[in-house]
Amino acid sequence: MNIIISWLAQGGAWLTPWLNEIAIAVTASLLVVFGNDINRTLRRLLTGHNFFVRTLVFIGINAFGYGAFIVAVSPWLAAKMRAWPDQWLMCAVVGVFVFVGYWAQRQRQI
Numbered sequence: 001m002n003i004i005i006s007w008l009a010q011g012g013a014w015l016t017p018w019l020n021e022i023a024i025a026v027t028a029s030l031l032v033v034f035g036n037d038i039n040r041t042l043r044r045l046l047t048g049h050n051f052f053v054r055t056l057v058f059i060g061i062n063a064f065g066y067g068a069f070i071v072a073v074s075p076w077l078a079a080k081m082r083a084w085p086d087q088w089l090m091c092a093v094v095g096v097f098v099f100v101g102y103w104a105q106r107q108r109q110i
Contacts, residue, residue: 005087012086015093022093023078027070029100033109035066 015022042061046054081089104110 008087008090009085012084012089015089016082016086019078019081020074023074023081024070026077026093026096026100027074029097031066031069033100033104033107036107036109 038061039058042057046057081092084092101110
């Protein structure tokens with residue numbers, strides 16, 4: 001058991017310098033998976049509005065909203081991940097990407 005914990009801790013230590021990039025990847029992956037749901041909700045909310053309003057909201061949400069979300073959430077997520085012990089960091093990073101892949105599969109996105 002100590003060998004497995006040691007390997008996980010070494011993997012977590014290897015990931016530590018890359019936490020900013022990992023946080024961006026996690027945030028962007030979540031937006032890709034949930035982007036269809038967000039856009040579908042926007043489409044329902046904007047039904048009945050004119051073309052110009054729908055287009056402006058679409059551009060605002062997709063160009064600026066998603067970008068602002070990534071810029072705001074990624075540093076916060078990276079700071080939270082830095083506080084985790086290395087062995088849990090490795091488990092969490094692998095677990096998050098497996099969950100995102102599983103969720104994308106369930107939503108028929110891959």
